[in-house]
Amino acid sequence: MYDTTRPETAVSQQDTKISARNVQVYYGEKQAIKDVNVEILDKTVTAFIGPSGCGKSTFLRCINRMNDTIDIARIEGEIRLDGEDVYDRRVDPVQLRAKVGMVFQKPNPFPKSIYDNVAYGPRIHGLSRNKADLDGIVEKALRGAALWNEVKDRLHEPGTGLSGGQQQRLCIARAVATAPEVLLMDEPCSALDPIATSQVEELIDQLREQFSVVIVTHSMQQAARVSQKTAFFHLGNLVEYGDTDDIFTKPQDSRTEAYISGRIG
Amino acid sequence: MSLSWALLVSLGLACAGYLIGRRRAFAVAGPDVRRLHSRPTYHGFSVALTSFIAGLAVMFIATILRMTGTLDVYAGPIWGWIVLAAAILGLVWGATRIDSGYKARNAVERMVMGVLMLCSMIAILTTAAIVLSLIFETGHFFQLYDWKDFFFGTEWTPRFQGESELGILPLLWGTLYISFIALLVSVPIGLFAAIYMSEYASPKVRSFAKPLIELLAGIPTIVYGLFALMTVGPLLRDYFAQPMGLGNSGSSVLTAGLVMGIMLIPFVSSLSDDIINAVPQSLRDGALGLGSTPSETVRQVVLPAALPGVVGAVLLAASRAIGETMIVVLGAGAAAQMSVNPFEAMTTITVKIVSQLTGDSDFNSPEALVAFALGLTLFVITLALNIVALYIVRKYREQYE
Numbered sequence: 001m002y003d004t005t006r007p008e009t010a011v012s013q014q015d016t017k018i019s020a021r022n023v024q025v026y027y028g029e030k031q032a033i034k035d036v037n038v039e040i041l042d043k044t045v046t047a048f049i050g051p052s053g054c055g056k057s058t059f060l061r062c063i064n065r066m067n068d069t070i071d072i073a074r075i076e077g078e079i080r081l082d083g084e085d086v087y088d089r090r091v092d093p094v095q096l097r098a099k100v101g102m103v104f105q106k107p108n109p110f111p112k113s114i115y116d117n118v119a120y121g122p123r124i125h126g127l128s129r130n131k132a133d134l135d136g137i138v139e140k141a142l143r144g145a146a147l148w149n150e151v152k153d154r155l156h157e158p159g160t161g162l163s164g165g166q167q168q169r170l171c172i173a174r175a176v177a178t179a180p181e182v183l184l185m186d187e188p189c190s191a192l193d194p195i196a197t198s199q200v201e202e203l204i205d206q207l208r209e210q211f212s213v214v215i216v217t218h219s220m221q222q223a224a225r226v227s228q229k230t231a232f233f234h235l236g237n238l239v240e241y242g243d244t245d246d247i248f249t250k251p252q253d254s255r256t257e258a259y260i261s262g263r264i265g
Numbered sequence: 266m267s268l269s270w271a272l273l274v275s276l277g278l279a280c281a282g283y284l285i286g287r288r289r290a291f292a293v294a295g296p297d298v299r300r301l302h303s304r305p306t307y308h309g310f311s312v313a314l315t316s317f318i319a320g321l322a323v324m325f326i327a328t329i330l331r332m333t334g335t336l337d338v339y340a341g342p343i344w345g346w347i348v349l350a351a352a353i354l355g356l357v358w359g360a361t362r363i364d365s366g367y368k369a370r371n372a373v374e375r376m377v378m379g380v381l382m383l384c385s386m387i388a389i390l391t392t393a394a395i396v397l398s399l400i401f402e403t404g405h406f407f408q409l410y411d412w413k414d415f416f417f418g419t420e421w422t423p424r425f426q427g428e429s430e431l432g433i434l435p436l437l438w439g440t441l442y443i444s445f446i447a448l449l450v451s452v453p454i455g456l457f458a459a460i461y462m463s464e465y466a467s468p469k470v471r472s473f474a475k476p477l478i479e480l481l482a483g484i485p486t487i488v489y490g491l492f493a494l495m496t497v498g499p500l501l502r503d504y505f506a507q508p509m510g511l512g513n514s515g516s517s518v519l520t521a522g523l524v525m526g527i528m529l530i531p532f533v534s535s536l537s538d539d540i541i542n543a544v545p546q547s548l549r550d551g552a553l554g555l556g557s558t559p560s561e562t563v564r565q566v567v568l569p570a571a572l573p574g575v576v577g578a579v580l581l582a583a584s585r586a587i588g589e590t591m592i593v594v595l596g597a598g599a600a601a602q603m604s605v606n607p608f609e610a611m612t613t614i615t616v617k618i619v620s621q622l623t624g625d626s627d628f629n630s631p632e633a634l635v636a637f638a639l640g641l642t643l644f645v646i647t648l649a650l651n652i653v654a655l656y657i658v659r660k661y662r663e664q665y666e
Contacts, residue, residue: 066554071467098556108547111570120565121555171551178555 014041017182017212018063023077025058025067032058034236035077040182040229045204045213047227047244049220051264054233056216060184063214064100065093081182098125101180105187107167109159109174114151117159117170118142121178137177145173146203165196172203183207185215189222201226220260224248232256234264268324271345275320275352279313282356286312289363303370311369312359314376319355323348399644402637410631415638421601423621423632431635433642435601439611440643443522443597444586446607450526451586452579455533462534463541464563475538482531486591493524493596506608514598519607521596525589529582536581540574541567573658580654584647590615614639 018040025033033055040046048056058067065086067073078085086096098121109117118138121127128134138155142148147169151162159170168188175183185204189197204226207213217223223230224244231241232255240247240256251257258264287309294301301308327344363369407415410431418432458478462471498520506512544567552562568575590613598610599620621636628634 064554066550069550069553094556094558096556097554102550102554104547104550104554106547108545108551110548110551110566120552120557124555124557124561124565174551174555 014044016040017042018079018081018214020059020062020079021077023059023062023075023079025055025062025076026074027070028072032236033062036238038231038238038241040212040214042212043208043210044229045208045215045227046229046231047223048214048216048231048233049218049223049259050233050239051259052218055236056231056233057186059233059238060186060214060216063182063184064097064102066097066102068093098178099180100182100184101175101178103168103171103175103183103185103188106191107164107171109162109167109170111158111160113156114142114159114162114170115155118173118177120174125178127177127179141173141177142170144176144203144207145169146199147173163196165192165199168192168196168200169203172200172207176207180211182212182214185213187216187218190218197222220248232259234259267342267345268327268348271320271348271352272324274349275317278320278349278352278356279317282316282359283309283313285356285360286310286363286369289360290369293364300365302366302368303373307369307373308363308367310373311376312356312363314373315359316352316356318376318379319358320348320352323351396644399637399641402634403641405629406631406634406638409634415635419603421617423635425624425632427630427632429632431631433614433639435603436612436614436617436639437642438603439518439593439597439601440587440613440615442518442607442611443525443593443613444583446519446522447525447529447586447589448579448583450523451529451533451582454526455530455582456537456575458530459534459537459541460563460567463538464559464567478531478534480531481527482535484528486528486589487595489524489528490591490595493520493592497524498596501608511606511608514608514610516596516598516610517608518597518611521593522607524596525586525592528589528592529586532585533578533582536578537571537575540571540578543574544570573660577654577658580650580657584650587613587643587647587650588615589613590619594619614643618643 016039018038020036020038020040023033023036024031036055036059048060050056061067062075063079063081063086067075075087078087080086081096081100084091101121110120112120115138118141119134122134122137128137139148139152142151147166150166151170159167162170168191172183172188188204189200192200201222204213204215208228215223215226227244229242230244230247232239232247232251232253234255240251240253242252247256248260251260255264287305290301290303290305290308291298294305298305303311327348415431415433417434418430419434420430420432421435423429423431462475462478466474494516498515498517501517501520501523502513502515506514506517548566548570549562552566553559557565593613593616597612597616599612599616600610601612601617602609604611618636618639621633621639624632
């Protein structure tokens with residue numbers, strides 16, 4: 001029932017980019033993530049699937065420490081990015097987030113021009129030496145997000161004036177312009193129509209050549225279409241993790257099978 | 266029966282009308298209430314409102330007649346009885362209309378709308394009346410005093426025996442100077458306090474610091490005035506003005522400006538706080554997710570998004586600063602003069618309005634009537650500020666939403 005015609009890739013040869021060990025997350029008294037262990041590979045798309053409230057977004061937000069902004073959130077265990085624990089005292093969350101970019105559920109362009117939106121990250125991180133440099137980064141990022149041709153004549157108009165799908169691709173361009181090593185995407189297509197969704201999915205497939213992409217999605221079809229690895233979360237547990245094809249064709253756990261066949265969720 | 270008694274009694278009649286209407290509706294309905302178009306409660310309200318509005322309408326007509334001088338309605342008790350009669354007639358008429366097909370609910374809906382509309386009319390008409398009275402008196406003033414001398418005169422020396430110099434410029438200068446200092450104090454402090462409260466403070470700090478800041482807003486301005494007179498004024502004179510050789514006046518522009526600035530802090534901060542909180546969390550997440558520090562997020566994303574609202578808040582604060590009187594009287598004195606030295610005593614338009622109207626001068630002299638011209642000028646200035654504020658807010662909103 002799922003599209004499996006997507007080209008097979010040599011998944012197993014990639015290096016580990018992120019490794020999580022015994023991660024627990026509490027919101028106040030409530031435990032949202034229970035003892036999650038996972039290895040996320042470089043230059044691979046990893047999908048997190050599971051029913052609402054299963055903890056997949058929470059776990060995603062642990063990787064770039066976005067949960068730091070929530071006062072009652074408490075995290076235990078370790079998450080290593082290239083072997084370095086991101087929760088180490090010496091790690092500056094600001095620098096971490098420059099390396100681990102994020103795209104959110106709802107398109108959230110800043111109230112600035114299209115150009116300034118994309119140039120935002122390079123500017124604050126000093127990635128360009130001069131205007132021409134910056135122009136180059138912006139163009140490359142917009143081309144990378146398959147948006148350049150649509151916006152090249154109106155780079156100085158507000159980013160909020162674009163359509164929803166364009167806005168989301170602008171947000172992806174904005175994240176890509178910062179030259180991240182990992183891109184986290186929290187249900188990036190949930191606010192988009194089918195055409196915009198397929199554009200973004202195509203884009204995700206291209207981004208995999210540059211870095212590791214982790215995508216949280218509600219749509220199992222989307223996970224099957226874009227990812228090489230899939231992790232199934234249920235009630236805060238990581239139930240099953242493996243090659244996407246295996247998860248969808250021969251799930252090992254009965255809960256995974258129940259979810260992908262539509263019986264829980 | 267006096268009108269106020271008539272009003273009270275017709276309120277009682279309305280209550281009775283409600284009960285009567287409800288009971289009649291039940292009676293008409295018989296065993297099956299669903300035969301009625303409207304529920305019995307609405308029939309009750311319909312009768313009550315009909316009766317009360319009838320009474321009020323008669324009273325309103327009576328008042329108009331009195332205002333136009335046609336009739337002295339308060340002369341005899343007869344008008345009270347007429348009002349009452351109208352209320353009773355309304356009650357009876359309302360009660361007789363009740364039958365199963367009568368659309369009482371729609372009638373109540375219309376009457377409620379009418380009452381709401383009347384209330385907003387009152388607010389609008391009052392503003393219009395105030396402006397009109399200002400304009401008439403100002404016209405009167407300009408018949409007695411040349412408008413060029415008023416708007417371009419640099420001397421303010423009213424005399425009881427006439428021959429006064431009534432130039433607005435010294436007062437305008439004082440007003441703008443003091444307001445400017447007040448904004449210089451209140452806008453950065455208020456805005457930064459709001460940023461701290463909404464972006465940095467933990468919920469615990471916020472829960473006790475915010476009410477404390479807003480407590481400042483509850484202090485009557487006369488108390489601020491005392492603070493200016495007793496503490497800030499002497500302090501500025503002894504430690505700044507005298508050592509620097511800039512004068513030895515206890516009351517000064519700087520005193521009034523500083524204290525007025527403190528008064529405006531909660532005003533600016535609570536307005537800005539609301540506006541900053543209205544910036545969607547998703548924008549902050551987006552900026553933080555790209556690796557911005559909290560201060561970069563505030564400066565480059567939150568503030569630009571909140572800018573139109575913040576500008577509006579600043580201009581509203583400016584309107585208040587321009588209209589403030591008590592702090593100026595006690596802090597800056599009443600000497601009308603134009604000087605750039607902030608340690609000199611100066612005064613503002615509002616203070617002079619008070620002093621021109623509280624003296625013993627003849628009400629038809631230019632010395633008294635000038636107050637209305639000053640008031641109208643003030644009104645126009647604050648109106649212009651509000652219009653500019655609205656324009657800015659609207660312009661940016663169109664661009665970003």
